[in-house]
Amino acid sequence: MSSSTTNQHILSPGSICGKLTAFLERQTKRDIEPDLDIFAAGLVSSLFALELVVHIESTFDVAIGGPDLRLDNFRTVDRMTELVLRLRGESDD
Amino acid sequence: MKQRHVTVLGAGVMGTSIAALAVGHGLPVTLVDVDRAVLERARDEVTRHLRLARLMGVQTGTDVAELRTTVELADVADADVVVEAVTELADVKAKVLAEISALIGPEALVLTNTSAIPVDELAGAVAHPERTVGAHFMNPPYLIKTVEVIRGPRSSAAALAVARDFLASMGREVVVVGDGPGFVINRVLQRMINEAARIADEGLATPEEIDLLFTGCLGHRTGPLATADLIGLDNVVDSLRVLRDRTGDQGYEPSALLLAKVADGDFGRKTGRGFYEHRGTK
Ligand SMILES: NC(=O)c1ccc[n+]([C@@H]2O[C@H](COP(=O)([O-])OP(=O)(O)OC[C@H]3O[C@@H](n4cnc5c(N)ncnc54)[C@H](O)[C@@H]3O)[C@@H](O)[C@H]2O)c1
Numbered sequence: 001m002s003s004s005t006t007n008q009h010i011l012s013p014g015s016i017c018g019k020l021t022a023f024l025e026r027q028t029k030r031d032i033e034p035d036l037d038i039f040a041a042g043l044v045s046s047l048f049a050l051e052l053v054v055h056i057e058s059t060f061d062v063a064i065g066g067p068d069l070r071l072d073n074f075r076t077v078d079r080m081t082e083l084v085l086r087l088r089g090e091s092d093d
Numbered sequence: 094m095k096q097r098h099v100t101v102l103g104a105g106v107m108g109t110s111i112a113a114l115a116v117g118h119g120l121p122v123t124l125v126d127v128d129r130a131v132l133e134r135a136r137d138e139v140t141r142h143l144r145l146a147r148l149m150g151v152q153t154g155t156d157v158a159e160l161r162t163t164v165e166l167a168d169v170a171d172a173d174v175v176v177e178a179v180t181e182l183a184d185v186k187a188k189v190l191a192e193i194s195a196l197i198g199p200e201a202l203v204l205t206n207t208s209a210i211p212v213d214e215l216a217g218a219v220a221h222p223e224r225t226v227g228a229h230f231m232n233p234p235y236l237i238k239t240v241e242v243i244r245g246p247r248s249s250a251a252a253l254a255v256a257r258d259f260l261a262s263m264g265r266e267v268v269v270v271g272d273g274p275g276f277v278i279n280r281v282l283q284r285m286i287n288e289a290a291r292i293a294d295e296g297l298a299t300p301e302e303i304d305l306l307f308t309g310c311l312g313h314r315t316g317p318l319a320t321a322d323l324i325g326l327d328n329v330v331d332s333l334r335v336l337r338d339r340t341g342d343q344g345y346e347p348s349a350l351l352l353a354k355v356a357d358g359d360f361g362r363k364t365g366r367g368f369y370e371h372r373g374t375k
Binding site for chain 1: 145149
């Protein structure tokens with residue numbers, strides 16, 4: 001896991017969404033709309049799902065476990081953004 | 094009935110994922126390898142497999158059984174089921190199977206996860222050939238429910254029944270087939286991978302294009318070359334040699350491109366590069 005800056009700055013939904021979109025577009029070499037179900041669309045495999053989780057954890061400095069660890073949270077950029085915002089909100093200050 | 098104690102021999106790609114399947118279904122596992130460094134990584138691998146299983150909704154139980162690791166075969170003499178998943182080399186498998194069968198009880202079931210070596214050939218190395226059955230798990234075994242089970246000519250009906258029961262207890266579904274090099278899956282799959290590698294080598298199509306035809310036209314989940322990267326190209330070459338040596342069919346002669354990648358240490362997902370780059374994963 002990355003040891004990111006100690007001074008954890010606030011990330012806007014837009015910047016989280018942008019980072020996730022850029023990551024997925026690099027991986028799939030396709031344009032990704034924020035509401036596209038990347039698994040249903042066949043753009044990524046189930047094996048990639050765990051890579052995605054690990055990437056999100058290290059990029060946004062969050063830990064994903066328990067009931068959050070389910071594919072439905074990772075189907076679209078929108079849902080991933082929601083999850084990151086929620087986890088960062090709960091873990092911050 | 095008492096909880097079965099499972100021993101998995103070989104803590105590589107398949108050994109760790111079979112161990113994850115078993116502990117995830119509440120069966121305690123002892124994972125054995127000859128390489129201590131491999132065993133050190135194996136615990137993290139099993140955790141990673143369990144995470145993926147949970148993410149995909151196939152690991153719903155919360156009570157994960159205990160995982161132990163050892164380099165000593167003597168530690169697993171009390172095993173009820175042994176799943177052999179060591180390197181696909183007939184002499185290596187025969188040796189470890191002979192050793193383990195001399196230690197375990199006569200009632201213990203021995204399952205071999207060999208890709209292509211006939212079960213009866215391996216049964217020849219053990220003390221109780223009737224207790225040896227093939228259980229060819231797919232990769233990863235917790236995401237693919239169906240297991241190709243091989244009944245060797247000397248496998249007993251009782252052993253087959255225990256094998257079925259053990260696999261069912263882990264939520265697996267079985268298709269029982271007869272014995273022979275590569276059984277059903279790998280007699281076809283390894284040949285398909287080898288031809289696909291030849292096609293890529295001849296420059297008729299790129300690996301991406303080849304795989305896209307299999308997924309797009311034939312509805313395969315992944316194409317042959319992405320599958321090869323998942324299996325491990327070193328294991329593919331070993332399996333092809335097993336098939337070539339036992340069938341005499343030169344179509345199984347490993348393609349030059351496969352051999353070159355293995356010589357370069359590009360084994361696929363497990364090393365980060367094969368036909369594809371696998372950044373992020375190991
Ligand atoms: N990789 C796949 O997708 C796949 C799928 C189905 C079946 N298989 C079969 O499963 C078996 C294992 O394949 P893998 O891909 O996991 O290989 P791998 O190379 O990843 O792992 C093999 C492990 O066996 C260990 N080993 C070697 N000799 C040993 C011994 N005497 N005692 C204990 N451990 C020993 C090695 O140190 C290594 O860690 C092979 O027979 C293979 O053909 C593989």
